[in-house]
Amino acid sequence: MILVTGATGNVGRNLVHELVDAGERVRALTRDPATADLPDGVETVAGDLTRPETLPAALQGVDRAFLFPVHGALEAFLAAAEQAGTRHIVLLSSDSVTFPRPGWIGERHLACEQAVADSAMSWTFVRPGLFMANDLGWAAPIRRDGTVRGSYGDAAMAPVDERDIAAIAVHALLAPDPAKTYEVTGPQSLSQIDRVRVIGETLGIATRFEEVPREDTRRQLLDRLPPPAADFLLDQLSAARSTPVPVLTPVEQITGRPARTYAEWVAHHAASFARRHD
Template identity: 55%
Template sequence: MILVTGSTGNVGRNIVHHLLAAGEEVRALTRDPAGSGLPAGVEVVEGDFARPDTLSTALEGVQRAFLFPVFGALDGFLGHARGNGLERVVLLSSSAVTFPTPGWVGEAHQRNEEEVRSSGIAATFVRPTVFMANDLAWAEQIAATGTVQGPYAKAAMAPVDERDIAAVVAAALTSQKTLDHVSLTGPQPLNQVERVRIIGEVLGIPARFEEISRDEAHAHLVRHMPAPAADFLLDQLKSAVDGEGEAVSTAESVIGRPAYTYASWVEHRIADFRR
């Protein structure tokens, strides 16, 4: 039995589908089983990292688990996992843990990795770069005006499709060998101007990126996240402006197929952009 936490998110939902396709027994942890929308064949159970007493039952009979990165709340899960004899954990981490200056986000993921290592449970850390799914935040602007406003227009990154992240996690969960970590990016460095252009081409509408100042962007971001996280994201964009983009290191060798391109991701999420 494999337990998937964060099972209704962009990555978790895809992990569930990969594991079912591989013939695995899957149990999904969610705060709202009735509203999960998960496929038949999945045992859906209620649980919440903020309520550790709900986790012991979810871990009964489980050999391996995907661990969603809940910051500052993994101790209850890991305690019950040890007590139930969990054999392996695959933790969703971040490429930021490898940065010379990890920043707020990288340091938070480093603490998660250290906590999992200290548990004594065999573990694999999956460290993706920025998610393509983050660009769904542009959908409302594109629908309303066809213009996305943001800082550092020329910041080039190689964002990764959540389906590829899920495929790597599923491979790590089902492999006979425990990998220490897997780092992955998307297959192509793209700046923000190029990404908005691709979205417009797939949707069949004009779309452009309009650069705004860092201060304007920061004021918007802190409405949705802690200020240190906003600073980290803006610093990451700034550092990518003058470079040639991230070194591309896809997980093709792990998942056995080419990584999804940005255009293929937009096609996959086209309903979300049109909504």
């Protein structure tokens, strides 16, 4: 039995679907099974990584687990997993742990990695770079007037499709390679300006990127992130203007098929960007 935590998230939901398609027995942990909307055949259980008393039942009979990195909450999960006889943990981490200055986000992921490495179980770390899924945050402004407002529009990153991160996690669960780390990026170096253009070209609509001061973008980010996380992301973008994030190729090496392009990602999410007609 494979337990997937974070099963309703960008990565976890795709992971659950891939594991079910591969014929695996899958249990999915969520804080709210009523709204989880996971595929038939998945055993959906209620659980919360910050509430240790919910975990032993979820871990019963589990030999491998995909672990979502809830900072400060993993030790209890790992202790319960060891107790349940779980053998292998695949941790969702971040490429920020490899940065010379990991920053607020990287430090938290490093702490999660350390907790897993300190357990008695074998592990694999999946360290994705920027998720293409973040750009779903552009869906509302694009539906409104086709204009995305942000800072450091020319910063070049290598965003990765959440389905490809899930594919790496599938590999790590089905063919465990202990103490392995996978740094995962998408196949193209693209600036924000490029990505907004690709959205327009793929969907046949007019789009444009409008540069706004860093402080304006920071204010927007603070709606959903604490200040050190917002500053870290803006610093990362600023740095990527002179030093583009490198493109890595583990998706192709591991799955045998090319990593999905940004245009493929946009086409997959076309409905989110499409203007609604009432």
